[in-house]
Amino acid sequence: MQTESKQVTKKTWLGIIIAIVLMAATVAISYKMGDTKYYVASVLCIFYAMIPFVMGFENRKPMPREMVTIAVLTALAVISRVIFIAIPFCKPVIGVIFIAGMGMGAGSGFMVGALTAIVSDIICGQGPWTPWQMLAFGLAGFIGGVLCRKGLIKGDKPLVPAIISGLLCIIVVGPILDTSTLLVMSNMVDTTSAGAVYLSGLPVNAVLGAATFVTVLVLAKPMLEKLDRVKVKYGMMEEEE
Numbered sequence: 001m002q003t004e005s006k007q008v009t010k011k012t013w014l015g016i017i018i019a020i021v022l023m024a025a026t027v028a029i030s031y032k033m034g035d036t037k038y039y040v041a042s043v044l045c046i047f048y049a050m051i052p053f054v055m056g057f058e059n060r061k062p063m064p065r066e067m068v069t070i071a072v073l074t075a076l077a078v079i080s081r082v083i084f085i086a087i088p089f090c091k092p093v094i095g096v097i098f099i100a101g102m103g104m105g106a107g108s109g110f111m112v113g114a115l116t117a118i119v120s121d122i123i124c125g126q127g128p129w130t131p132w133q134m135l136a137f138g139l140a141g142f143i144g145g146v147l148c149r150k151g152l153i154k155g156d157k158p159l160v161p162a163i164i165s166g167l168l169c170i171i172v173v174g175p176i177l178d179t180s181t182l183l184v185m186s187n188m189v190d191t192t193s194a195g196a197v198y199l200s201g202l203p204v205n206a207v208l209g210a211a212t213f214v215t216v217l218v219l220a221k222p223m224l225e226k227l228d229r230v231k232v233k234y235g236m237m238e239e240e241e
Contacts, residue, residue: 012107015052016142019110022048023138027131041131042118049114049138052107065234069227070108073100077116080215082123089207093120094140094173095215098165101144102155102220103227109141132180136173143168155224158217166213174205 023045030041077100081093097116101109117133118126144165147153153161178201182194 011055012052012105015055016107016110019048019051020135020139020142022051023114023131023135027135030128030131038126038128038130042126042134045114045131045134046118049111049134052110055107065230066104066108069230070100070104070112073104074112074115074119077112078120081116081120085124089204090211091208092211092215092219094137094169094208095165095212095219096223097137097141098144098161098168098212098216099220099223101141101146102148102153102161103224104145105149106142106145109145110138111141113137113139113141128184129177129180132176136176139176140165140168140173143172155220158220161220162213162217165216166209169209169212170202170205174201174208177201178205 026041026044026048030038073096077093077096080096081091084091093116097109097113100112104112114134114137117137118130121127121130121133144153144161147161147164148155153164155161175198178198181201182197
């Protein structure tokens with residue numbers, strides 16, 4: 001049984017690496033091909049986000065309850081973004097995705113993040129930035145899952161994951177979205193334009209980080225308790241990372 005568990009772990013990690021590499025490559029290629037290709041890139045990124053989740057099922061049967069749980073978490077993340085659409089940058093969506101990763105694992109967290117980006121953009125506005133958002137949001141869920149499974153953060157002590165998730169927005173999610181802005185909005189990318197975009201993005205990323213910090217601090221414990229109850233009640237196996 002121990003050997004089988006290690007095999008699942010290796011395959012899940014391999015799926016996550018493949019998904020991130022393919023998504024990053026698709027985002028880069030879509031930029032080169034022009035704005036009209038972002039729909040194709042977004043659809044491809046959806047399939048990429050499913051790779052680690054499907055590979056984690058190789059040695060066990062997929063349970064509809066797990067898919068439903070992921071769908072519900074995605075819906076919550078979408079709602080958390082849409083209802084704050086009138087407030088620029090101050091949205092709890094990354095915090096919800098981070099918590100989803102903590103509760104369901106890195107692969108599922110990555111999937112929740114990627115799906116949240118493309119679904120919420122139907123309302124918030126789709127564009128060449130959508131694949132970039134899928135990558136950034138997916139990484140938020142992925143990192144939350146990895147840190148929780150490694151025991152570096154715990155749901156019953158939300159202060160540490162709240163701080164980490166806030167910093168995550170500033171040093172990972174924000175810069176990825178800033179890069180999207182740089183490539184999409186700038187006709188010519190050089191040191192001057194890059195510096196201007198990244199510097200102007202710092203206040204935005206700080207606001208997003210603060211919103212994420214508060215979200216995780218307030219919601220991490222109750223959400224994870226609910227997820228634990230659901231997994232115990234329905235016999236859902238946690239994804240092994």
